[in-house]
Amino acid sequence: MSRSADPVADLTTNTVFDADAAELWTTTVQFARQELAESAMRARDRSGEFWREGWRRCAAYGVQRLPVPADHGGLALSMLHTVVVLDALGYACDDAGLIFSINAHLWGSVVPLWLHGTPEQRRRYLGPLMAGELIGGHAMTEPSSGSDAFSLRTRARPQGQGFVLDGAKTFSTNAPIADIVVVFARIEGTEGPEGISAFIVERGTPGLTTGTPLDKMGLRTSPLGELALDGCVVGPEAVLGPVGGGAAVFNSSMLWERTCIVAPLVGAMQRTLERCVSYARTRRQFGKSIGRFESISAKVADMKVAVDTSRSIVRRAAQVIDSGPGGLLEASVSKLYVSEAAVGLHREALQLHGGYGYMTDYEIERGLRDVLASTIYSGTSEMQRHIIGRLMGL
Ligand SMILES: Cc1cc2nc3c(=O)[nH]c(=O)nc-3n(C[C@H](O)[C@H](O)[C@H](O)COP(=O)(O)OP(=O)(O)OC[C@H]3O[C@@H](n4cnc5c(N)ncnc54)[C@H](O)[C@@H]3O)c2cc1C
The missing domain is CATH 1.20.140.10 (Butyryl-CoA Dehydrogenase, subunit A, domain 3)
Incomplete structure (x- = not known):
């Protein structure tokens, strides 16, 4: 096999990919070059502006539904082919914040709903999340618990069939723009990982407040922020996975x-x-x-x-x-x-x-x-x- 005269062009040869993966990589690079190149990137980096049109274009290409099985409306890509697409986006899309926000959406909301959601939760959220109509976030980290995630202080107090959530979350990617956030909280009176549950909390739920985006060093086009839960009442339909199954969801x-x-x-x-x-x-x-x-x-x-x-x-x-x-x-x-x-x-x-x-x-x-x-x-x-x-x- 001959090598091209241009060593820079040679660098784009992905020798670790099989033929299918190489084609997927190349096609995605072409998509990103055509659809995700825009001159305002530098200005948006300065102002910290999220690119919603880029989000929609990625959804139209299928990025927000890559690994979800076809019977749930996804593209059913293997994880291997999913990472090939993401690799190509990282290569050809200048807006690393946009790709980071899509990652947070995929692994923080889309995948948990696919793996742990009830048929009703999937019907209500998964389709719109994959279509790019809804934006998802994920809130585990708190001001006093980062690496020691399961020592979280947010509490879920049983009330009737549902729960009342109280606590504070921070560093939640997409929180300032998210339509739903998967919030982790401890069921009142429990200890250890078994007491943690995941809840799907919709924007606009009384008692949920999202702060303004936190100003940060990089990934500036990916909004990240705090959440306050103050007497936030959610019904039983908001519990993602079994009650006490939050650690498995996480x-x-x-x-x-x-x-x-x-x-x-x-x-x-x-x-x-x-x-x-x-x-x-x-x-x-x-x-x-x-x-x-x-x-x-x-x-x-x-x-x-x-x-x-x-x-x-x-x-x-x-x-x-x-x-x-x-x-x-x-x-x-x-x-x-x-x-x-x-x-x-x-x-x-x-x-x-x-x-x-x-x-x-x-x-x-x-x-x-x-x-x-x-x-x-x-x-x-x-x-x-x-x-x-x-x-x-x-
Ligand atoms: C860009 C960005 C996006 C994020 N998005 C999200 C999100 O969407 N949702 C969410 O819930 N969180 C998110 N986070 C939060 C992230 O998960 C936490 O910042 C991370 O887990 C570390 O927690 P911390 O910042 O509280 O640091 P700490 O846990 O306080 O750690 C401080 C330092 O101590 C070290 N340390 C702590 N414990 C140990 C130990 N046992 N052994 C050795 N060293 C230790 C750490 O490695 C670190 O160097 C995001 C963070 C960033 C920067």
Whole structure:
């Protein structure tokens, strides 16, 4: 097999994909280039504006329904093919916040409703969530409980057939714009994970208030905020999964989320690598292109290894989960490795671009700002190491 004369073009060859996956990747890149490229991205990054039209275009392409079985109206993609689509979106869509919001919607609402919803809950919410008509969020984290998620303080007091929810949530992706949020709360009087339940709470429910979006460093086009639950009354139809089954709902979400949420980072890493190669070939210092300096070409080589390794690790985790049961270990390995690799690669990309990389015009600094949260959300790197150690019998 011959290699093209242009090493940058060669970088887009996904050697770890089979023919089906490679075609899916290419088709999705074409979709993103045609439908998701827009000039206002830099302004929206500054103002922190969510791109609703981009959300609708992704829904029309099927992104919000990727893994859901066909009998529930989904595209029935395997997890492997789901991560291929997300990888391609990370590569070709400039708006990392939009793709992050879609991820939060998929793993925080769509997948829990598909896996744990009653037929009535699926009828009411799943179709509109997949069609892009409703936006979903997920609220576990509280001001006093992050990594120690199950120590949450939000309470669900039984009242008649339903519950009264009281508490405060924070860092909930999509909360400022969400039509429904899956809220986790402890049933009053219980202890341990068995006492936690998940509730579908609709925007506008009396007692539910969503704050203004929190201002953050990266992923600025993905709104994130606080929720206050103050005597928020929900009926029995709001309980997602069995009463006391919230930990299972959360854990099944996390299995999908930890594997899939890093897939767009792989595409983003590849895009940044390609920019680095182009820059290293054209930027000249001391009479030659900077790519001729060994310390620069070594950075590019390390980036290439990081992209290929990350893609293989995500793909492997998805394949293990597709062939289930299990995959917890692979999901945490994937989350830990890819997020750390993405931060490292973007840090080096900025260095390679010198002062220009630090300027907003080059959009290298935005790439770094957008990936930095990945070692924190969906369980920090420290917690992934803890989980991996525990699953290895320590
Ligand atoms: C962009 C973004 C989006 C998010 N979206 C959502 C969302 O949609 N829904 C939601 O519920 N939450 C969301 N979160 C919250 C996220 O899940 C938490 O921030 C994360 O779990 C860490 O919790 P914390 O911020 O309270 O940090 P803490 O748990 O207070 O941790 C602080 C530091 O201590 C370390 N640490 C804590 N415990 C241990 C331990 N046992 N061993 C070693 N180190 C430890 C952590 O690794 C970290 O370095 C989001 C966060 C971000 C940044």
